[in-house]
Amino acid sequence: MTDKLFDRDSYIKEFTCKVSHLYSKDDILYIETDRTAFFPEGGGQTSDIGTLGTANVENVQIIDGRIYHFVENSEENVKFFTVGKEITGKIDWKKRFSDMQQHSGEHIFSGIVHSLYGYDNVGFHLGTEVVTLDFNGILTKEDVCKVELLVNKVIWDNIDVKVFFPSDDELVLIPYRSKKEIDGQIRLVEFPGVDICACCAPHMKKTGEIGVVEVVAFEKYKGGTRVSILCGERALQDIRHKLDENHAVSVLMSAKEKETAQAVERIKKEKESLDYEIVGLKREILNLKLASVKSDKRIVIFDSSLEGKMLQDFALALMERSEEFVCCFCGENGQYRYCMVSDKFDPLHYAKAMNEKFNGRGGGRNGIVQGSLCGEEEEIRRFLTSL
Numbered sequence: 001m002t003d004k005l006f007d008r009d010s011y012i013k014e015f016t017c018k019v020s021h022l023y024s025k026d027d028i029l030y031i032e033t034d035r036t037a038f039f040p041e042g043g044g045q046t047s048d049i050g051t052l053g054t055a056n057v058e059n060v061q062i063i064d065g066r067i068y069h070f071v072e073n074s075e076e077n078v079k080f081f082t083v084g085k086e087i088t089g090k091i092d093w094k095k096r097f098s099d100m101q102q103h104s105g106e107h108i109f110s111g112i113v114h115s116l117y118g119y120d121n122v123g124f125h126l127g128t129e130v131v132t133l134d135f136n137g138i139l140t141k142e143d144v145c146k147v148e149l150l151v152n153k154v155i156w157d158n159i160d161v162k163v164f165f166p167s168d169d170e171l172v173l174i175p176y177r178s179k180k181e182i183d184g185q186i187r188l189v190e191f192p193g194v195d196i197c198a199c200c201a202p203h204m205k206k207t208g209e210i211g212v213v214e215v216v217a218f219e220k221y222k223g224g225t226r227v228s229i230l231c232g233e234r235a236l237q238d239i240r241h242k243l244d245e246n247h248a249v250s251v252l253m254s255a256k257e258k259e260t261a262q263a264v265e266r267i268k269k270e271k272e273s274l275d276y277e278i279v280g281l282k283r284e285i286l287n288l289k290l291a292s293v294k295s296d297k298r299i300v301i302f303d304s305s306l307e308g309k310m311l312q313d314f315a316l317a318l319m320e321r322s323e324e325f326v327c328c329f330c331g332e333n334g335q336y337r338y339c340m341v342s343d344k345f346d347p348l349h350y351a352k353a354m355n356e357k358f359n360g361r362g363g364g365r366n367g368i369v370q371g372s373l374c375g376e377e378e379e380i381r382r383f384l385t386s387l
């Protein structure tokens with residue numbers, strides 16, 4: 001059984017240990033040691049990473065109740081690791097410190113939600129991006145902001161965090177939160193006056209080290225609420241990123257940094273009214289263009305301004321003026337979208353011949369065929385006249 005150094009002291013960054021068991025499978029060499037400061041994945045938190053001897057530890061997992069460090073199954077590592085060998089382990093402290101900031105922040109957040117609203121944290125995930133907390137009750141924006149402030153107040157109070165293993169007799173007297181039934185001795189993490197929760201993970205010694213807790217999002221989730229938080233450096237980076245974005249928007253909008261939303265709203269409204277005006281102007285242009293088209297046996301129009309649905313509208317508006325069909329093209333550099341319409345013949349017949357000739361495709365019914373093709377304008381015009 002590996003001695004879990006992280007259980008008693010979460011600040012051990014380097015330690016010595018002996019290889020007690022190892023085996024390999026596929027590309028992984030699984031190393032068990034007599035003691036370790038590496039936290040194995042569990043309780044919603046990913047494992048520590050770091051180095052063991054000369055090898056990189058990419059993952060640490062509990063397999064059949066035993067802690068295994070995953071290293072590459074290379075020739076070098078197979079030669080290096082032997083049972084009984086004494087080696088040095090070093091954990092990636094930057095990751096661990098951040099994980100502890102997130103995890104301790106989560107406990108305080110969940111503890112305050114539990115004491116204020118009676119909701120349980122029924123799902124916790126400490127990912128590489130945000131930390132998500134799922135509560136089995138509805139939290140409003142005001143609730144979430146209130147909890148966020150209270151959590152930060154606990155951080156500013158810089159209280160000592162207690163981690164202890166109570167006896168069975170002591171345990172029955174302690175009102176602690178627990179996500180599930182736990183086998184074996186229970187490890188409790190207490191933020192005095194705020195929360196006591198069963199937990200297997202490393203935590204901060206003092207709440208001040210969490211730095212800051214920021215709620216980045218909250219949403220309704222499975223009948224309750226999912227809250228996403230960031231703590232410590234991750235929160236600072238997130239705030240810095242958002243401040244930079246806001247600053248850029250304020251410069252672009254010539255607006256004060258605390259009034260960017262109003263400026264964007266104003267621009268959005270202006271854009272909506274301009275869009276409306278553009279639609280009207282396009283319609284006017286279309287009508288002027290339509291007025292200039294003379295009746296003919298076959299009407300063929302090339303116009304790159306006939307975007308989107310305008311292509312079909314234009315062709316249909318001209319249908320009465322043709323004896324056989326109207327074909328309108330939009331596009332440039334030999335790549336065209338087309339719409340062919342007729343109320344006298346089935347335009348599919350003409351369109352098929354045109355597609356064959358100009359490597360096109362398309363289809364339609366009820367007198368309207370739409371498609372695309374490649375070719376030169378003059379050549380297409382000549383072809384449609386000769387059909």
Ligand SMILES: [Zn+2]
Pocket residue numbers: 043103107198199200201
């Ligand atoms: Zn925990």
